[in-house]
Amino acid sequence: MxxxxxxxxxxxxxxxxxxxxxxxxxxxxxSMFGGKQKVVYHLNYDNPKRQKGMLRNINNHIKAVGAKNLDLRVVMHGKGYTMLETANTDLELQNTIVSLKDKGIKFQLCANTIRGKKLDEKNLFGFDPANDKVPSGVAEIAHLQKKGFAYIRP
Structure with missing residues (x-):
């Protein structure tokens, strides 16, 4: 035996x-049983200080879990899009967003917000309509939660 x-x-x-x-x-x-930690960060405010704080939280999350162990989405709607507009003139913010995307973090923006605010997608830093646009921000968050994503709104 x-x-x-x-x-x-x-x-x-x-x-x-x-x-x-x-x-x-x-x-x-x-988890020793495998699988990624799934998390959705909700961004719908236009306070640049809070937005940068959220990005620091995401970086801390990555440091704690490891990028390969994480499926993290930032879903923006309402005034959350302003982070991408601000990034056009803020090099530090640009670098942070690019760095997070390089680690596999997905930034998704609500099509209703784009249409309702009459946003020019070319003025949204790093925005790729084919991959980053979701039909409804709140519906996307609910959909991700149903798929097991934890919800965080810093």
Whole structure:
């Protein structure tokens, strides 16, 4: 019996099961059963200080969990779009947004807001209508929550 257990443990280590458990022990936010942490950040305000604070929260979230262990979306509607307008003239904000996108963070903007505010999509920093536009910001947030995304509104 001891020989069978020893062989099973050796096989688990050989196939990486042991290293996953060790990684999970070192990072309490990573499940040893796999899967990414799914989170939606809700942005609908136009306060640049709060918007930058939200981006710092996201960076801290990435540091705690690891980009590869995270599926994080920023869903903007209402006045949240102003962050992308402000970024056109704020190099620090541009760098932060690009850095987060490089880590796999998705920034999504409500089509109702674009239409209702008569926004020129070319004036929204880093905005790609084909990939970043959602039909309804609030409906997208509800949809993501139904899919298991945790909701955060900093």
């Amino acid at each position: 001891k020989k069978v257990i020893a062989i099973a443990v050796a096989a688990m280590v050989a196939f990486g099961f042991g290293t996953s458990a060790i990684a999970a022990e070192k990072n309490p936010y990573v």
